[in-house]
Structure formats: structure tokens, C-alpha cells
Amino acid sequence: MNASLNRIKDSLLAGQPIVQIVSFEEKRVEGFLKKLGQQTLKNQNYFAWDSRNGLSRGEVPLPDSVLPGRALDAALACAEPAFFVFKDLTPRLRDSLDLVRQVRECYLQFKGSRKFLFLLSPDDSLPASLKKEVDIIHFDLPDYEELDALFNRFLESLTRAGAQVQLAAEEKRSFVTAVQGLTLDEATKAYMKAFQGQPRIHAALIEKIHYEKKQLILKENVLEFFTHALTMEDMGGLDRLKDWLLKRRKAFSKEAREFGLDKPKGILTMGVTGCGKSLASKIIATLWNLPLFRMDMNLVYSGIAGPPEDVFARSLKTMDSVAPAILWIDEIESGISDKTSDSSSSRILGYFLTWMQEHTSEIFIAATANRIDLLPAELLRRGRFDQIFFIDLPTRREREEIFRIHLRKRGNDLGDFNIPQLAQITKNWSGSEIEQVIISGMYEAFADGRKLKEDDLFVIFGSSVPLATTMEEQIKKVRSWAHNRAARASSDKEY
Ligand SMILES: Nc1ncnc2c1ncn2[C@@H]1O[C@H](COP(=O)(O)OP(=O)(O)OP(=O)(O)O)[C@@H](O)[C@H]1O
Ligand SMILES: [Mg+2]
Incomplete structure (x- = not known):
């Protein structure tokens, strides 16, 4: 049985006349409510209102009920037990005190008279003055049972249409779990796209569903699916970090x-x-052969996908459903920091800590931070992350590796360069700065119609100052912070 539906029933049994249901799935929730109405009221008084069609009972529209005030009046005037399901009302309550007043009247009048008002909307914002009167229930996404039923209906209709179903019980299950985390409509669409025109339904089609799901996640705007194939060979130095990752290659296996x-x-x-x-x-994902999703905290806070805490919670749920996977949260301090004054960020922190503690899905978090001093102590406590790594400026030997990687990547002949010397004179340069020098040098060479020469690089080195020089104080601070709180990502110490 659907857990959200049970919560709604409990509310009604407790005599609560107004329930707000938060969901993106209008049609699905309405399906449940219609049935619940018949069970609860034993009559056909199921009224629905939306801003285009007004109020209607079943299929029959009521005249002159497009304006929400009129529709609420009609609800108030109704003398029998009834369900009133209002779809577009919640956002209107934000700027109409009259409507808020009418809803409060409904509350008083419906109580004890077996009339119930449901506010259906994708967000849970309600004027403060109504919060006490209204139960807010977040309607869960379809559970395994519901999705299993959907999948079976698909199989039946495909069989009827003459397709051959070649799936073992275990494979069937994986088709159902593959759509967990999607709405019913999205799951339906994913199945449709995967099975359309297929004479044979076999295990390999699951790839199509995974693809579809990734596309849907992209639509959320907050999670980005990465397909970069960067490997260990693309990263110079950082031997300890590499070693740590290599040892955990099979970390999500049954054997482990x-x-x-x-x-x-x-x-x-x-x-x-x-x-x-x-x-x-990015490298962890390739090394462990897992999909990589990046969560953009700036987008979470931008509000374009809804209230930040909801978006964050929904994204973690989505991640649970695509497991096993890597969740990359870049510059985590920008989203999950200890801004006590800002309630939505402290709620996000709370949610994140709980999720880290309790989630059972195989999601590995790869978080990065520049200003770790902004991160709350709870997040850094032992047992939250498996390890905190400190990545310092590259050492001389590491710079050699970085030069080789980026020169080779752009088609240069390593024999043309004295790499130890280049590494020697780039003390305090970061990997990214070394890469940028090579790129600028190549532009010079390209403009002159020749190959990149060592001299091009020397010219650029001579005329630029690495960030570490201008940020010396800050870097000292980061180092001293990291000294006894983080593991060095590199064993080399010879700068
Ligand atoms: N150790 C390295 N080996 C090879 N390339 C490197 C290395 N470090 C940095 N680079 C190059 O610099 C680019 C930028 O590095 P990256 O984005 O990983 O830095 P970051 O530590 O995340 O910096 P920021 O704090 O600015 O986000 C990389 O894409 C890569 O091309
Ligand atoms: Mg970065």
C-alpha cells in the first residue's frame, strides 16, 4: 500500500478537513484521491477545480466556477459530504488575502461535516496564516509495487502486440528498479522509448532505460551527467590519493x-x-567504472528548480535511485556551509548529514572544497567522509609529470623539451597554470605556423606570476589547517 496515501487517510480519520498534497504527479495523485473519495464518502461527490475548467463534479462542470473565489463559495455551499480537489490554488493564496480567508472558512465549516479540501501543488509554500490549519503531505514517488504493476502492464500489451518477452525473473526486477526515482509518467515514457518497435524484449534493452533516466535527470538542471573519460594517466602526481582510489576499485562489489x-x-x-x-x-568514476553525476549547488540555490531544500532532497533521492554511482559535489562550501542565519542552508546541511548517515544506496560522494574553514565541523567529523585529502601545489617531480601529460595530450614531441628544467623553474605553479602556459605557447606557435618550442614556454614563464605568489598567505593558512586534519594526497615533499 502506498505510504503517502496512508498518511492522507490518517489525516482524514483524525478529522483534518484540509490537506495539501505536494507532488509533481497531478494525474497519479488524483487517481488515488478519486478512489479514496469513493471509499470514504460512499458517494460520487468528487469535485475537482483547476484554473481553466473551473469546478466540476465527475465530468460535469459547474457553471460560473472558474474564479477560485466562486469555486470555494460553491464548496462552502455544498450540503453533503464531499471531496474538493483544487489544483492551481496554492500559488494564488500567496497574493490574495480574500482567498486565504475563504480557505479558513472552509476549515471551520468543513470540520466535522465530512467535507474535505485538498490542495494539490508541486511546492509546499503556504501563507503562514494557513500553516496551522493545513496538513502538508509530500506524496512519494511510485514505489516498487506500483512500478512493477506498470511494467507488467507493459509486458502484457507488448505480448498482445506480438512481441517476444525473453526475461528471467531477476532481469524483470532490474527493469523495475531501473525506473525507481521517476514519476509514473516518466517511467511510462522510459518504457515506451525502450520497447517501441522491438520484436524481442530482452535484458540488453535496459541500457535504453538507463539512458532515458539520465536524460530525465539532466532535465532537473541540478544534476549533470558526466561522460568524460579521464583516466589515472591524465593526473600527474598525487600518488597517495591514486593509491587510495586504486585499493577501493572493487569497493562496491559483493566480494567486498x-x-x-x-x-x-x-x-x-x-x-x-x-x-x-x-x-x-572525474577520475574516480572512470577508475571505478561508475556513472558520474555532478550536483551544482549554485543551481540548487538559484531557485529555478523550486525551493532549495526540496530540490536538494529530491536530487539525493534521485541519486539513490541511480546507484551505484558517484555524486560529485564541487565546491561544497558554497552550498553546505554553516551560515546559521540562512535557514534553507542549515536545513540542507541537516538533510545532507542525515542522508550521509543513513542512506543505504551505493553512492560515493566526491566532494571538493577550496575554503574548508567555511565547512561546519559536523561535516568534517570522523566517520562522515572516509578520508579528507589535502592537495597541495605540485612538487618538482609532479610538475614534470604534469608537463608530460599536457604536452603529450596536445600532440607535442616530448623529446623537444627539457622537462626537468621546465619543472625546476615552475616552482609554485599549479597544474592548471602549467596547462594554461602550454596552451598559450601553442597559440603563439600556431600563429607563426610552426611547432611549439621550449622557448615559447620560457617567454611566458618570464612574464607571468603564479597565483601562489600573490596568495602566499592564504596558501600558508590552508597548509597549516590541513596539517593535522587531512591526509596529504602526495607523498613527495620536494618542491
Ligand atoms: N595534477 C594534475 N595533473 C594533470 N593536470 C592537472 C593537475 N592539476 C590540475 N591539472 C589541470 O588543471 C585543470 C584544472 O584543475 P582542477 O579543475 O582539477 O583544479 P581544482 O583543484 O578543482 O581547482 P579549483 O579550486 O579552481 O576548482 C585540470 O583540468 C587539468 O587539466
Ligand atoms: Mg575545481
């Missing part, structure tokens, strides 16, 4: 569980800008 290992939770990389924090996050 049987061996008695807990699932890894995640790492936090912090340190000097441009030294490979983001790069490392």
Missing part, C-alpha cells in the same frame, strides 16, 4: 561485502586552487 568491508561513503578533497581536485573526482 562478503570480505566484511563497509561500503565507502566518500572523500573530500581540499586544497590549493587549480591542483586537481575536480580532476580527481
Whole structure:
């Protein structure tokens, strides 16, 4: 039985006349409410209102009820037990005191008279003056049972249409779990796209569903699916971090569980800008062969996808449903920090901490931070992340590797460059700055119609100052903070 529906029933049984149901799935929720109405009222008094069609009882529209005030009047005037389901009312309550007043009247009048008002909307914002009168219920996404039923209906109709179903019980289950986290409409669409025109329904079609799901997640705007194929070879130095990641390659396997290992939770990389924090996050995904999703905290806070806490919670739920996967939260301090004055960020922090503690899905968090001093202590406590890595400026040997990686990547012949010397004179340069120098040099060479020469690089080095020089104080601070709080990502110390 659907848990959200049970919560609604409990509300009604407790005599609560107004319930706000928060969901993106109008049609699905309405389906449930219609049935509930018949069970509860034993009559056909199911009224629905939306701003285009006004109020109607079943299929029969009531005249002159498009204006919400009129529709609420009609509800107030109704003398029998009834369900009133209002779809577009919630946002209007924000700027109409008259409507708020009418809803309060409904509350007083409906109480005890078996009339019930349901406010259906995708967000849970309500004027403060109504919050006490209204129960707010977040309607869960379809559960396994519901999705299983949907999938079986699909299989039946495909069979009727002459398709051959070749799926073992285990494979069927994976088709159902593949759409968990989607709305019923989205799941339907994903199945349709995967099965359309297929004479044979077989296990490999699940790829299509995974693809569809990734597309839907992109639509949310907050999670971005990454397909970069960066490997260990693209990252110079940072041997300890690499070693840590390599040892956990099979961390999500059954063998690891049987061996008695807990699932890894995640790492936090912090340190000097441009030294490979983001790069490392991308590499984990390739190395562990898991999909990578980046959560953009700025977009979470932008409000374009809804209230920040809702969007954040929904995104973590979505992640649970695409597991196993890597969740990359770049510059986590910009979203999950200790701004006590800002209630939505403290709620997000609370939610995140609980989720980190309790989620059972195989989601590995790769978080990065530049200003770790902004992060709340609870987040850094032992047991939250498996490890906190400090990525410092590259050492001389690491700079050599970085030169080789970026010169080679752009088709240069390593034999043309004295790499130890280049590394020697780029003390205090970050990996990103070294890469930028190579790119600028190549533009010079390209403009002259020749290959890149070592001299091009020397000219640029001579005329630019690395960030570390201008930010010396800040870097000292980061280093001293990291000294006994984080593990160094590199074992080398010879700058
Ligand atoms: N160790 C490295 N090896 C190879 N390339 C590197 C290394 N460090 C940085 N780079 C290059 O610099 C680019 C920028 O690095 P990255 O985005 O990982 O830095 P970051 O630590 O996340 O910096 P920021 O704090 O500015 O976000 C990388 O995409 C890569 O091309
Ligand atoms: Mg970065």
C-alpha cells in the first residue's frame, strides 16, 4: 500500500478537513484521491477545480466556477459530504488575502461535516496564516509495487502486440528498479522509448532505460551527467590519493561485502586552487567504472528548480535511485556551509548529514572544497567522509609529470623539451597554470605556423606570476589547517 496515501487517510480519520498534497504527479495523485473519495464518502461527490475548467463534479462542470473565489463559495455551499480537489490554488493564496480567508472558512465549516479540501501543488509554500490549519503531505514517488504493476502492464500489451518477452525473473526486477526515482509518467515514457518497435524484449534493452533516466535527470538542471573519460594517466602526481582510489576499485562489489568491508561513503578533497581536485573526482568514476553525476549547488540555490531544500532532497533521492554511482559535489562550501542565519542552508546541511548517515544506496560522494574553514565541523567529523585529502601545489617531480601529460595530450614531441628544467623553474605553479602556459605557447606557435618550442614556454614563464605568489598567505593558512586534519594526497615533499 502506498505510504503517502496512508498518511492522507490518517489525516482524514483524525478529522483534518484540509490537506495539501505536494507532488509533481497531478494525474497519479488524483487517481488515488478519486478512489479514496469513493471509499470514504460512499458517494460520487468528487469535485475537482483547476484554473481553466473551473469546478466540476465527475465530468460535469459547474457553471460560473472558474474564479477560485466562486469555486470555494460553491464548496462552502455544498450540503453533503464531499471531496474538493483544487489544483492551481496554492500559488494564488500567496497574493490574495480574500482567498486565504475563504480557505479558513472552509476549515471551520468543513470540520466535522465530512467535507474535505485538498490542495494539490508541486511546492509546499503556504501563507503562514494557513500553516496551522493545513496538513502538508509530500506524496512519494511510485514505489516498487506500483512500478512493477506498470511494467507488467507493459509486458502484457507488448505480448498482445506480438512481441517476444525473453526475461528471467531477476532481469524483470532490474527493469523495475531501473525506473525507481521517476514519476509514473516518466517511467511510462522510459518504457515506451525502450520497447517501441522491438520484436524481442530482452535484458540488453535496459541500457535504453538507463539512458532515458539520465536524460530525465539532466532535465532537473541540478544534476549533470558526466561522460568524460579521464583516466589515472591524465593526473600527474598525487600518488597517495591514486593509491587510495586504486585499493577501493572493487569497493562496491559483493566480494567486498562478503570480505566484511563497509561500503565507502566518500572523500573530500581540499586544497590549493587549480591542483586537481575536480580532476580527481572525474577520475574516480572512470577508475571505478561508475556513472558520474555532478550536483551544482549554485543551481540548487538559484531557485529555478523550486525551493532549495526540496530540490536538494529530491536530487539525493534521485541519486539513490541511480546507484551505484558517484555524486560529485564541487565546491561544497558554497552550498553546505554553516551560515546559521540562512535557514534553507542549515536545513540542507541537516538533510545532507542525515542522508550521509543513513542512506543505504551505493553512492560515493566526491566532494571538493577550496575554503574548508567555511565547512561546519559536523561535516568534517570522523566517520562522515572516509578520508579528507589535502592537495597541495605540485612538487618538482609532479610538475614534470604534469608537463608530460599536457604536452603529450596536445600532440607535442616530448623529446623537444627539457622537462626537468621546465619543472625546476615552475616552482609554485599549479597544474592548471602549467596547462594554461602550454596552451598559450601553442597559440603563439600556431600563429607563426610552426611547432611549439621550449622557448615559447620560457617567454611566458618570464612574464607571468603564479597565483601562489600573490596568495602566499592564504596558501600558508590552508597548509597549516590541513596539517593535522587531512591526509596529504602526495607523498613527495620536494618542491
Ligand atoms: N595534477 C594534475 N595533473 C594533470 N593536470 C592537472 C593537475 N592539476 C590540475 N591539472 C589541470 O588543471 C585543470 C584544472 O584543475 P582542477 O579543475 O582539477 O583544479 P581544482 O583543484 O578543482 O581547482 P579549483 O579550486 O579552481 O576548482 C585540470 O583540468 C587539468 O587539466
Ligand atoms: Mg575545481
